[in-house]
Amino acid sequence: MAVAVAGEEIALFNVDGTVYAIGDICTHAEASLSEGDFYDNMVECPLHGSGFDVTTGKAMVLPAMGNSGKYAVKVEDGAIFVDPVPVTPRSTR
Numbered sequence: 001m002a003v004a005v006a007g008e009e010i011a012l013f014n015v016d017g018t019v020y021a022i023g024d025i026c027t028h029a030e031a032s033l034s035e036g037d038f039y040d041n042m043v044e045c046p047l048h049g050s051g052f053d054v055t056t057g058k059a060m061v062l063p064a065m066g067n068s069g070k071y072a073v074k075v076e077d078g079a080i081f082v083d084p085v086p087v088t089p090r091s092t093r
C-alpha cells in the first residue's frame with residue numbers, strides 16, 4: 001500500500017509478517033510501485049517491469065537502475081510508524 005509521510009511517497013510491503021518501506025516512485029519513469037505485482041521480496045513496476053527488492057529499495061531488474069529509497073519502519077500495537085528520513089536515499093543510478 002502507498003502512504004504519504006511528511007511529503008514522502010512511500011510504499012509498504014509485508015514480507016512474511018515483516019513490514020518494509022521503500023520509495024513508492026519508480027526510479028525509471030516515476031510510476032507508482034505500490035500498484036505493481038508483488039511476489040517473494042520483489043515488486044514489479046506496473047509501467048515497464050523493473051523489479052525492486054522491497055527490503056532494500058534496490059533495483060534488481062532493468063530498466064530502472066537506481067534505489068527507490070529505504071525507510072525505517074516500527075510496528076507497535078498494530079500501528080505502523082515510518083521515519084520519513086530515508087535510511088537509503090533515492091538515486092537514479
Ligand code: FES
Nearest residue numbers: 026028029045048
Ligand atoms: S516507470 Fe518503472 S520501469 Fe519504467
